[in-house]
Amino acid sequence: xxxxxxxxxxxxxxxxxxxxxxxxxxxxxxxxxxxxxxxxxxxxxxxxxxxxxxxxxxxxxxxxxxxxxxxxxxxxxxxxxxxxxxxxxxxxxxxxxxxxxxxxxxxxxxxxxxxxxxxxxxxxxxxxxxxxxxxxxxxxxxxxxxxxxxxxxxxxxxxxxxxxxxxxxxxxxxxxxxxxxxxxxxxxxxxxxxxxxxxxxxxxxxxxxxxxxxxxxxxxxxxxxxxxxxxxxxxxxxxxxxxxxxxx
Ligand SMILES: Nc1nc2c(c(=O)[nH]1)N[C@H]1C(S)=C(S)[C@@H](COP(=O)(O)O)O[C@H]1N2
Ligand SMILES: [Mo]
Numbered sequence: 001x002x003x004x005x006x007x008x009x010x011x012x013x014x015x016x017x018x019x020x021x022x023x024x025x026x027x028x029x030x031x032x033x034x035x036x037x038x039x040x041x042x043x044x045x046x047x048x049x050x051x052x053x054x055x056x057x058x059x060x061x062x063x064x065x066x067x068x069x070x071x072x073x074x075x076x077x078x079x080x081x082x083x084x085x086x087x088x089x090x091x092x093x094x095x096x097x098x099x100x101x102x103x104x105x106x107x108x109x110x111x112x113x114x115x116x117x118x119x120x121x122x123x124x125x126x127x128x129x130x131x132x133x134x135x136x137x138x139x140x141x142x143x144x145x146x147x148x149x150x151x152x153x154x155x156x157x158x159x160x161x162x163x164x165x166x167x168x169x170x171x172x173x174x175x176x177x178x179x180x181x182x183x184x185x186x187x188x189x190x191x192x193x194x195x196x197x198x199x200x201x202x203x204x205x206x207x208x209x210x211x212x213x214x215x216x217x218x219x220x221x222x223x224x225x226x227x228x229x230x231x232x233x234x235x236x237x238x239x240x241x242x243x244x245x246x247x248x
Contacts, residue, residue, distance in 0.1 A: 053179055053204035056117040061187060062128040067194025070159040073214055078158050086198040095219035098145030105198055111135035114181050121248055122208035132202045133185035138176045150220035154227055155201050155212035161234060168212040169232040170203055179204040207246035209235050
């Protein structure tokens with residue numbers, strides 16, 4: 001709606017026949033109020049909105065950040081890489097990108113870093129606050145170039161639970177969200193093995209199981225059909241009751 005029409009509609013709808021009011025400061029204030037109200041509704045509906053997960057103060061960091069799910073990968077290749085300081089670890093960026101990448105730990109540390117203190121909420125009924133540091137996934141995807149067909153980012157992991165590889169995924173809004181980072185530090189130290197060394201996803205607006213640990217690859221896809229059992233995540237594939245969108 002053009003501004004003039006908007007004013008006319010406002011005048012007709014809210015103000016009835018008060019033609020003189022248009023010339024007063026009160027009218028201007030009413031119009032501005034209406035615009036703020038509209039922006040509020042617009043944001044509440046989600047259009048153009050970026051909601052941030054709460055961030056905390058250093059003094060609120062949990063003294064111990066427990067490990068859950070896989071806490072030891074237990075594969076010889078992983079143990080060898082860990083014992084070598086993950087010097088040969090590579091994060092592959094593949095799928096619907098213009099330039100597939102193989103990033104080393106040094107490559108990831110050379111990108112601009114984001115540090116955030118957030119609360120991790122696990123569906124099993126525990127929470128912990130930790131300080132995470134790493135490059136934003138958006139910077140990595142900017143390097144790789146996102147093809148227009150990409151709808152989801154899939155996160156591949158080094159560990160196997162039962163007899164299937166752990167994996168997770170999110171949509172491109174969450175992939176490009178400023179708090180979505182590929183963390184390599186927890187509370188200023190290299191990630192402990194139980195917390196996903198050397199790399200784990202932080203997807204702060206969603207529950208714990210979405211935060212894939214032991215990351216080996218990020219694949220941009222249009223659908224999940226060819227991955228696991230096609231539902232976008234290890235738990236989602238298993239009738240666990242864990243939803244694909246685990247917003248908090
Ligand atoms: N690769 C992998 N990522 C994983 C899991 C896992 O078992 N393997 N467990 C998930 C679950 S259920 C939670 S709550 C968190 C636990 O992270 P933490 O071990 O750092 O506490 O990791 C998530 N990411
Ligand atoms: Mo969890």
